Amino acid sequence: MEGYVVVAGTLIAGIALVVAAWTARRLLAPSAPTPAKTTTYESGVDPLGDGWTQGQVRYLAYAYLYVIFAVDAVYLFPWALVLRTDLGVASLIEVAIFIGVVLVGLLHAARRGLLRWA
Structure with missing residues (x-):
C-alpha cells in the first residue's frame, strides 16, 4: 500500500498546485472586460457579417x-x-x-x- 500513498500524495499535490495557480490568477490578474476585448478575433480580420460564410481552405x-x-x-x-x-x-x-x-x-x-x- 506504500506505493498507493505516494501516488495519492502526488495527485493531491498536483491538484493543490493547480488550484493555487487558478486562485493566484484570479487575485492578481487585472480584469477590465470591454466590448473590444470580448469580440472574436480571427487572423486580424474583424468579425463582420454572417458567421456561416463559406471559405476555401487552401x-x-x-x-x-x-x-x-x-x-x-x-x-x-x-x-x-x-x-x-x-x-x-x-x-x-x-x-x-x-x-x-x-x-x-x-x-x-x-x-x-x-x-x-x-
Whole structure:
C-alpha cells in the first residue's frame, strides 16, 4: 500500500498546485472586460457579417504535402539506420508497403497539380 500513498500524495499535490495557480490568477490578474476585448478575433480580420460564410481552405493541400514528405522521412530514416543489421524479409515487406502508401499520396498530389511550381 506504500506505493498507493505516494501516488495519492502526488495527485493531491498536483491538484493543490493547480488550484493555487487558478486562485493566484484570479487575485492578481487585472480584469477590465470591454466590448473590444470580448469580440472574436480571427487572423486580424474583424468579425463582420454572417458567421456561416463559406471559405476555401487552401493550406490543407500544403499540410497534406508536409505529411507526405516529412512523416515518411521520420519513419524511413530510423529504419535505414537499423538496416545495417539483419532485419529480415518481414521488415522489407513492411517498408515496401509504407513506401507504396507514400507513393499513392504523391501520385494523388501530382494528379491534383499540387507539385507544380507555377
